[in-house]
Amino acid sequence: MISFLIFLGVFLFMECVTWMTHKYIMHGLMWYFHADHHQPKYANIFERNDIFFVIFAVPSIVLFYFGVQGGMNYLFFIGLGITFYGLCYFTIHDVLIHQRFKWFKNTNNKYLIGLRKAHKIHHKHLGKQHGECFGMLFVPFKYYNM
Template sequence: MTILFYFITTLVTFLLMEAVTWLTHKFVMHGFLWYLHEDHHQPKYNGVFEKNDAFFIIFAIPSIALFYFGVNPTLNILFFIGLGILCYGIAYFLIHDVLIHQRFKWFKNTKNKYLVGLRKAHKIHHKHLGKEHGECFGMLYVPFKYFSM
């Protein structure tokens, strides 16, 4: 396999993770695992960690397993699928926890239209304190209407 193939595998996995995130957020986090996600929808949660943070571990498990099986016995495609999941997890942390919820004050005053649109869409998602009537379940894909609001 070539470097280009592995790069494309990682990139495609990263992009597919948006669909996995949307589906998981809508049907798992706002479904049968709402008890883990619920505190994330409560206003002004002041703890360092939320029960919702357990999803970082849940999503890391497949990535770790793919890394393990992707180098055993030799480097193979599974490693690069795991890498795509890891890259998405890093992007999710930077966008969701740093930019949107500002758990870390790194990108506080951004004027980038795309990033501002992401924040607006996520605020719309959080206007619903319960698990019903949600919208904007993805993270990187945002409907165009949030860029013009």
């Protein structure tokens, strides 16, 4: 039970980490890597922005490694929470919203439509200033009723 609570707590906490990273790092110090994500798309499937996948994967890998040393411990479940959040982020952001992979073309789900609308508002700003809606899985309720 404690393992599941650790996993769930980390998963939920990752939304806060994502929001702060997106607002202050991606739209700040590391804008060079994130800028191409806010520009019109070209034929290339990869973006410089994809480096953030690696940045978030490294702590998960390290936590998995140390989490299985001498039997499974809490570090494994922290890594699992980060990894599962990353999988959800990939599915929502890259598959559903940006259609980098054409797996889900249409949805009538109000939650998913709200996520799309909030992300569209985020991308209306092509520069790093004046951004809004920096989270991914939790967005303001106003976007569900637009």
